[in-house]
Amino acid sequence: NEQGAAPSDSTANGNNAQNAGVSVVGSMIGNGLRFVGTPPVTIPASDSLKWIDGQPLTWSIWFKPVINQANAGIFSRRDGQNSFVVGIDNGLPYVDVNGTPIKAANATPLPVNAWHHLAVVSDGAKITVYLDGNVYATGAAVLSAMNSPMLIGGDSQPGTTAFKGEVDELEISKVARSEGFIKLEAIGQGSDGSLKLITFGADEQQTNWLSSFNSGTAGILIHSLTPDGWAVIAILMVMAIISWCVMISKASYLGKITKGNNHFLGEWRHVVSDLTILDDKDSDIKSMGGRVDAKKQRLIRNASVYRIYHIGAEEIRHRFSGRTNGNEPKVLSAQSIQAIRASLDAGMVKESHKLNNMMVLLTIAISGGPFLGLLGTVVGVMITFASIAAAGEVNVNAIAPGIAAALLATVAGLAVAIPSLFGYNYLTIRIKNATSDMHVFIDEFVTKMAEFYRPRPEAQMPRGIPPPREFSVIREED
Secondary structure, eight states, X not given: OOSSSOOOOSSTTOOOOSSOOEEESSOSSSSEEEEXXXXXXXXXXXXXXXXXXXXXXXXXXXEEESSOOSSEEEEEEXXXXXXXXXXXXXXXEEEEETTEEEEOTTOOOOOSSOOEEEEXXXXXXXXXXXXXXXXXXXXXXXXXXXXXXXXXXXXXXXXOEEOEEEEEEEEEESSOOOHHHHHHHHHHHOSOGGGOSSOOOOOOOOOSHHHHHHHSHHHHHHHHOOHHHHHHHHHHHHHHHHHHHXXXXXXHHHHHHHHHHHHHHHHHHHHHTOGGGGGSSOOSGGGGTTOOOHHHHHHHTTOHHHHHHHHHHHHHHHHHTTOOOTTSOOOOOHHHHHHHHHHHHHHHHHHHHHHHTTHHHHHHHHHHHHHHHHHHHXXXXXXXXXXXXXXXXXXXXXXXXXXXXXXXXXXXXXXXXXXXXXXXXXXXXXXXXXXXXXXXXXXXXXXXXXHHTSOOOGGGSOXXXXXXXXXXXXXXXX
16 A cells, blocks of 8 residues: 555554555555566565474465566465466466476466466465355475565566556465465455455435435536536536526516517507607607506507507608698608618617627637536546556446546536527527518608608698798799
């Protein structure tokens, strides 16, 4: 469990290693060692590790080869002519005691990248090799006296190769363990859930929605989010709130305008038949002939076409307000009509600005949301792979939550963009409809105004009132 330091003895004997190996996080049991052509880890000689002739011994280790090797040493101890070597030869474990190999006949090579428990028991008369708790091979051999350093992950003898793989939980005992003990150890420490002696379930919790949320997929994603992912999702949440506020307020505003326009246009047909209503001194909606009650007045005041109508009525009233002769005909020149139309167009531009106000925030949410989510995902994946590189091992159980949490940023970006896209298209169509109503109304208003306030023939005009000069006929003899 030492990061960058020499492995230490878990017992009180203090048989700590002399050099540090390559530590790997998340090995078989806690952290372990990885050998990738690196020098072996040396355990110095000590009184507690001194062996005598016929020494009873139990040696065990968890190992995981990454490639098939020929004569690769996992553990070795040599003292003169005496030796004790444990290794693997092309996927077949073996033990060599003083030059006598002990291996299984007609065995199937072990698969690479898989953990296995290997144990060697010497009872003073024979050597028994156990693989994953079961007897693998036996041989008549006796340990010899040795008091030399031990090597983990290699052998100093020429002709052997350094082990490439991972090891964990090396145990050496000066007692010959029974077969049941070895099987118990392999099962108890192993990763096969069906053979576990003790299994730990989830902590008991109250069955409410909060506990279900924390223990479910959503809880895993939230707990796996990195600070950068939280920052991106927080920005996206603000964008989502703004976009929903814009869509709701804009839909409500357009609803009021549409309803007001419908009520106004229903009353407008009565004004069209007699435009003298526009000349009434009352500039409010009551100038539409007094047909509009208080409730409908409130609706019509929200209509964009009514506000344009009000501009036109004020312009006409302004042009006739200075006349003292009540019998004087009310005529508008072409220049006056053009000026009034310009005022109506200016009013329509202002109304269009109101209709399109804040719509740019929806376009920002549509285009910026996915890119922000993608940014959060890319940064989260980068952090996850950087953690893998630092750990030195690819463990799907370790990286899956990080990748899933990183993808959550993309999901959040799409959750912002998709509703904004639908809302933007819907609101755009309604804005176009409201704008079309204003265009149609202005054309109709100007047409009716030009027709109603056109110059009248001289024969029909009251006596004593000359025709308007812009329509007078000047003869040459005059």
